[in-house]
Amino acid sequence: MxxxxxxxxxxxxxxxxxxxxxxxxxxxxxxxxxxxxxxxxxxxxxxxxxxxxxxxxxxxxxxxxxxxxxxxGHLALTVESADEAVELFRKEGLPIDSEPADLVLDTKPKMNIRVAFVRGKAGESIEIFQER
Structure with a gap:
């Protein structure tokens, strides 16, 4: 899966x-x-x-x-695990712009997320987006 x-x-x-x-x-x-x-x-x-x-x-x-x-700006993919998704890109030899990090967005209600940014095959910026 x-x-x-x-x-x-x-x-x-x-x-x-x-x-x-x-x-x-x-x-x-x-x-x-x-x-x-x-x-x-x-x-x-x-x-x-x-x-x-x-x-x-x-x-x-x-x-x-x-x-x-x-x-x-970028497209974001919903993932079950940001860490596992980043590894898929890494195995393809694609650039990792930022490793997975936990953030809390001050929205209403607050949103706990884990995100990373990677590059796709055409150089596009892809956000790896995991809600927690």
Whole structure:
């Protein structure tokens, strides 16, 4: 059985809080999705989660510059064990950008997670996301 159980979210990095608020307004008030979480993460900026009904969009207000078309921050995979998932990438010889670490997101309710970041075959950033 695979430790990877599916897609968790796709992250978009907004250029500042104003753009992030506009993105939230669009996804929630125009498309009808629902904001389910929001908090400030020390060193990373403001974060919000939008439930689309079949997946989640994670927003950050920390983009350094405007992005080109088709650019996402990262995709996140839901896993049973972050440590085991990272080993799958390591065995493939793929780069491990950050080893598994435990975090508590100051959302309502608080979210206990274990995450790591790895690189896929096309150089894409993949977050390994384990809820605890």
């Amino acid at each position: 695979s430790t990877i159980t599916g897609m968790n979210h796709v992250a978009l990095n907004c250029h500042g809080k104003k753009e992030m608020d506009e993105v939230i307004d669009f996804y929630c008030n125009v498309l009808g999705f629902r904001k389910t979480a929001g908090c400030y993460v020390d060193g990373l900026g403001n974060m919000a989660m939008i439930d689309t009904g079949t997946g989640t969009i994670e927003l950050w207000d920390n983009a350094e510059q405007k992005r080109g078309d088709g650019v996402i």
